[in-house]
Amino acid sequence: MAIHKILFASLLICLLIQSIHGATKERVLGDLYKGALDVTTKNRDGVLDAGKDKVTITWKLSATGSEHESEFKTIKVKLCYAPPSQVDRPWRKTHPELFKDKTCKHKIVAKSYDNNTHSIDYTLERDIPTGIYFVRAYAVNETGHEVAYGQSTDDAKKTNLFSVQAISGRHASLDIASACFSVFSVVSLIFFFINEKRKAKLEQRR
Numbered sequence: 001m002a003i004h005k006i007l008f009a010s011l012l013i014c015l016l017i018q019s020i021h022g023a024t025k026e027r028v029l030g031d032l033y034k035g036a037l038d039v040t041t042k043n044r045d046g047v048l049d050a051g052k053d054k055v056t057i058t059w060k061l062s063a064t065g066s067e068h069e070s071e072f073k074t075i076k077v078k079l080c081y082a083p084p085s086q087v088d089r090p091w092r093k094t095h096p097e098l099f100k101d102k103t104c105k106h107k108i109v110a111k112s113y114d115n116n117t118h119s120i121d122y123t124l125e126r127d128i129p130t131g132i133y134f135v136r137a138y139a140v141n142e143t144g145h146e147v148a149y150g151q152s153t154d155d156a157k158k159t160n161l162f163s164v165q166a167i168s169g170r171h172a173s174l175d176i177a178s179a180c181f182s183v184f185s186v187v188s189l190i191f192f193f194i195n196e197k198r199k200a201k202l203e204q205r206r
């Protein structure tokens, strides 16, 4: 009997979570005002090095954007995968629903909105994987919903892309070493706990 109640309660909780989620669920990129922000990027020629090279990113309100400007609260600038970097990589896939979309996973900056032209020199972060990228800026409203966007490429995401090369072997092996260390520390913590418990049991028996 009790187990039935627990199952029923968890089902209710799941449904509740689903319905809360549903409120933002259907929000798709196509719902946003496209091209409300003019976004441009400038970088040196050739393949850029993560952790070293810079991209100059500029954004400002576009002519069509000014109609919706009153809704803008924050501008979120993100680094996004261009289609060639998404092939066979479901973890980078573009989904029309914003909450599922994995195109723009790397945050660059978030700033409160004003109608000035903004320009930043963004140093590509060390953990940026090798890939072909563009930049997209979302305008977010007071309740935290994306309402408009602009990007540094065309609709087909073919123009003005830039290539980034992940940090080279030496650093990669350092990263692997640190990952191993953290796994090791978790394992030793577990070991420590088990050992303590065992000791406690032995003590009780005495």
Ligand SMILES: *[C@@H]1O[C@H](CO)[C@@H](O)[C@H](O)[C@H]1NC(C)=O
Pocket: 115, 116
């Ligand atoms: C930008 O905003 C300020 C006040 O917030 C306003 O006075 C100014 O006219 C605006 N400029 C443009 C180009 O919309």
Ligand SMILES: *[C@@H]1O[C@H](CO)[C@@H](O)[C@H](O)[C@H]1NC(C)=O
Pocket: 071, 141, 142, 143, 144, 145, 146, 147
């Ligand atoms: C923000 O945008 C969402 C989606 O369009 C809308 O439902 C919400 O009412 C907006 N919030 C404000 C304060 O305008």
